[in-house]
Amino acid sequence: MxxxxxxxxxxxxxxxxxxxxxxxKPKKVINSLIDYNINFTANSHRGDYNISFKVDDEIDKTRECVRRFINAKLKEEIIFTMNATDSLNMIVDNFFEPMLKKDDEILLSKSEHASNILPWIMLSLKKGLKIKYIPLNEENKITIDNIKNLITTKTKVISLAHITNVIGDKRDIKEITTLAHNNNIYVVVDGAQSVPHIKTDVKDLDCDFLAFSAHKMCGPTGVGVLYGKYELLKKMIPKKVGGGMNESYDEHGIELTTIPYRFEAGTPNINGIIAFKHAIEYIEKVGxxxxxxxxxxxxxxxxxxxxxxxxxxxxxxxxxxxxxxxxxxxxxxxxxxxxxxxxxxxxxxxxxxxxxxxxxxxxxxxxxxxxxxxxxxxxxxxxxxxxxxxxxxxxx
Ligand SMILES: Cc1ncc(COP(=O)(O)O)c(C=O)c1O
Incomplete structure (x- = not known):
């Protein structure tokens, strides 16, 4: 071709x-970016007029498209962020920070991208957590036995890339989630190098969270995805507050709006999100x-x-x-x-x-x-x- x-x-x-x-980026994506700016520029969740309805509708279509692409159960499980880095930071800070306690253990590997190591290092310094690095074998890959050997009753999270960005190895996430869930451990998957290249089915992988970026899969920059199981998103605490994420507020506190909007404070990257749908459709067409x-x-x-x-x-x-x-x-x-x-x-x-x-x-x-x-x-x-x-x- x-x-x-x-x-x-x-x-x-x-x-x-x-x-x-x-x-x-394919032309379809570029044209979509132009289309929004020429034909229906408006903010989301705000207006009482047609072009604003169209914006909400298009964003919703992308959310559904992402859901279908990664086979999530609900489109509410798809949160738009800025990029995979933003998604991983949110997962660590919004879900795990309130939950993890001193001496809890996190399993990573030294072949992770900085975006899947630094948020954990920052959290471990703040809360006294212990990070254990899964040893790599002679091919610089992790093995399930090396993961098993590190698991203790204190292990709470395994956070790994599905495909790594230097060694290029693919991890058996399904086997890892089975092992992890049998030991009450959460699994976070960095999908930045996998979602654009291989079939990703979150129901089949059974991962708890997944992060990836639109720009690595023919989409625009400035758009990322945080996927989380709905039950877990209900426990996640928004750290970014502002417009669009609340039902009401007063001097005593905030009443959160529904998921996923409570995690998307402020004006999103509207044309980027809308154009992302065209990137996914292009990938689906190629197969x-x-x-x-x-x-x-x-x-x-x-x-x-x-x-x-x-x-x-x-x-x-x-x-x-x-x-x-x-x-x-x-x-x-x-x-x-x-x-x-x-x-x-x-x-x-x-x-x-x-x-x-x-x-x-x-x-x-x-x-x-x-x-x-x-x-x-x-x-x-x-x-x-x-x-x-x-x-x-x-x-x-
Ligand atoms: C494995 C992996 N994770 C995370 C990231 C971060 O992606 P972004 O810069 O789009 O946030 C990258 C970027 O190269 C990556 O390769």
Missing amino acids: NYDEDFPMLKKGLVYFDNAATTF IENIERSEKYLKNYLIKELKKIPYVEVLNPTSDSGIVLIKVKDLFAGDVGLYLNSKGICVRSGKHCVKMLKDESGFDDTVRISLYFYNTYEEIDYLIYCLKDKYKLYDF
Whole structure:
């Protein structure tokens, strides 16, 4: 399939391999952003006039679309946030902070993104909680046995990415939730790198919370999703207060409005949320299974070709996703990134917001190539061609 006509950014003469950071947007999404601003600009939950009704209606359609996409039971379980980071912070601060007590234990791994580690570190410092990091195996992946070994009666939460953004490993969330729930432990899933790439069914996974960002799945920036089981959302306490989240208030307190609106204080990213529906519909049209399959083929081809270059090491050869991590012998990752940039290739270099991973894997300074379904074999061939040009690469 050729997607050039759908994505204006695919016609800029670039090879874009930084899809784990953000993705390109199809015309349908761009047009939707324009449509709101040209044809029905109004605030949500506020007006008594038609264009404001339309705004509420469109936001509601996106909520239903997200519900369907992740197979949540209720659309009320979908809360719009700014991004996955915002969602994870809200889960930690609004649900777990009031609930957790001193010495309670949280299980994380050192291959989590900063957004799934820092909110927990801040909370542990505040409340005297203990964070335990699940040891990684020789492939830098977690194992169910390593999780089992850490569980005690004090373990209250396991918070993990479904797919990690550096190692690119996929966790068996269903097995983890079964183990966790048998031990009265909550499971938080960071879906930033999984929801855009693989089928995500929250009923099947049985996770308690899920966080992800629209911009990593063909949608606009500034829109995230916090999914939570309705029973748990009833116990969650809004920390952000203001317009739209209350029924009434006086000097003695606030009467909260219904879920999910009580967690969406203030004017939301209206055109972003509306456009997000078009991103999901686009992904559904391509087919999430097709996306997963085509990325797998591209990734296998990329790894096969990279392995032929003697001075390039593939650090995650068993990656379960479209994320491939490399090191070029004797070169700083940033220099490799800048060399590839000079050839019109966009990759990411450095620590990729996973700064504790080096403790276990030794990976400190790497180049990440992250694929999406619109990437092509020709683009990979061009990358390999540029990397094979040893003289120019080392001379850059
Ligand atoms: C695994 C993972 N979690 C969370 C995030 C944070 O996403 P955002 O910056 O959209 O909040 C990222 C971003 O790269 C990520 O890769």
